[in-house]
Amino acid sequence: MDSFQRTPSDDSPGTLRSSSHFGITPQSQVWSSPPDLDVPKSDDGNVKKRGRKGHTKSRTGCFNCKRARIKCKENRPSCDYCAHRDLKCEWPEIQINQAGTMIRKPTPASSISTNPQTQLPVFTIQDFRLFNHFIQSAYPSHPIGNDSVWRHEVPSISPDYDFLLHAMLALSAADIAAKEDEPEMKVTAMTHRVKSIESLNKAIDDGIKTYVQGNAMLATCFALLFHSVFITDGLGEYMSFIRGTVAIGMKMGQGRMKFLFEKAFGDEQMEFIGPALKLAPLVHTDVSRAACRSLEKFGFLCEKGYELTLYGTLLSMARNLVTSSQDAYMELRKYYGMFMFLSQEDFVHFINPENGVGKLIQAHFVSMQLIMTPITNSERAHRQLVNPDQKYDDPSRSNPTIGWLLSLHSNIPAEMMEYFQWTLWVEQEVHKGRLYTGVYE
Template sequence: MDDMRFFQHFILNAYPHLPVNNSQVWIQTVPAFSHNYDYLMHSMLGLAATHLSAITNVDYSDAALSHRVRAIEGFNKALSKKPEKEPDGDALLATMYSLTFQSAFMSDSLIEFLIMVRGCVMLSGQLLSQSSIAFFVIDWYSHLKYMEPRLDDLPFVDVSLAERAAESLEALKLVLEDEVNSFYYHELVNVVSGIKVSSKLGYWRLVGIYNVMGMLSDAKFSAFANPNNTIGQILLAHFMALEVVMLPMLEREYDKTFPTNQLINRCNWFDTIEGSVPPEFQHFIRWPAEILNDAREKWKAMAMTSGLTVAKRT
């Protein structure tokens, strides 16, 4: 019975909003062929179970983890073969996105989330080069074409927020330790400079950062995502804060109201980062802490009227 509920919840409320402008594929096409791909079905049920656990008081974590493990096992086997028929490529992509979005709701899963984001970028490029996508529209031009009219009349970002972000990043210049941290740092600086020009430019530069994960070599990605990379963790905290600042722009990606609970787990991730940063580096995360803790309080207020469970500070 739970799996039936998970399946229904996936279609109604839990399917990924990315790639943009693919809602009908997620709602109609993917469920229609999912029974032919066990790993895809498990990824859908796992995401739905995790999502339900995040927005209700019912704990489906055991079922969510079981489905996730089986989805990953099946996905890895399928990935070792080149897609041969429709919709093999779409099944792989849908599984990758479902696993990624599930990790976004999981506590202590920041590294796993980064790995999954990297997987989405790399798999998308591979499937496009092989012309192995039958239903999803995933090329960058289509994203641009869909989003441009939706980004009209955007609200302005408070100039003081952008200035404080710039000041916080400027202070980090003194402690950048290697090429990888410097690369990600400059991507964040570009986002902030874009915000100062316009909300639209800030949006395009922010979403472009996700592609950075796929551009790094395996060695550089591992070095950057390592929890012991203190500067890298501080940079990720800044990225989370910028996501919150840009929330009014990011919600334009959705066909319906932006599900704020998708970002709630960022508070848990930030708490972990904050707790791991040595005392001598704590001042570098003051700005992200200000943004994320303020957002946490706002989300708590929203939860009181919507029944959401909001992460508490540890």
């Protein structure tokens, strides 16, 4: 990705301004006042009241007007909105076949834009169900405080980027499979996931050309990241997509591109979650002290620099759990930041299934997150308070990341078994439903 092109904003012909790389907000639109009009009057000189003029909502407007959420004049070859801003004006052409499937006709060659995705795939009635489920309840909870973006802005740009649309459908199908008795949805989810990753890789190779495309890539990484939670051996991919969100975010920041997500990076997220953490309960002392003892037992096994760094942060997190849930949460954030910026060589070594120390660190990382569920539940409760009309799932009795422990606990070498005793205990307690409340019953 050597260079970036920025899509002009509505109030600027060429550039976007920002206060920082990762805190960019769109400029407010400024509309000029309309000219004076001849107002009809009655014989006595009073202004006649006119009823509101009705209109038929257009569903065939151009893509740019749809994104701007304004009524398109639909004059060809370029509508007023696009002509005024020197934008490429394109319209969707839709037909329904006998099977009830929506097909978007390819754009004529004479009007093909520089966007490589000029032809979109075919989607079925089931896909529409998944799309709706995503918008209603299956969208990612991060970046924190961006529920409206996930429910409105992201779906509105998804038809133009099949990697994003497939990622949304994958996460939605996985969510349905986990909550309802529809095991076939797991296959559907993986099918969409593979298509999304293939398309995303091609787009990354071509580089980020517009801020809309960059945001679509960013949303895709978040959706695939959250889908990884539902995959038993998906921890490695989970960490990979976290690294992907950072890489794309940095590229967008370097290009001064506008972010759809607010406060997506850095400490800005704490502005939202900070008040909730102050009220977060302490994890039961027996559980947190057991975590400390387990971590202290295997520190000497860490030899590589990155192993010592990750291990030290986990140990600090466990010790903080004894006295402060907020401090422990901050250490958890620090841990994420560390593996985000591991060198590619160290990261590949860390997630290698043959790396016993790597598996041990990962097992303790997952176990720490599981015993910290009462703390992260405070985050969910705060989201509910901010968005009272939205129904959020209660994770207190189910957490798909337990599957990661099952995977990490498979084929433990005999000489390493003693160091996995606490994480194996966590797995058992979670299956019994005894840890999600944070109380060792």
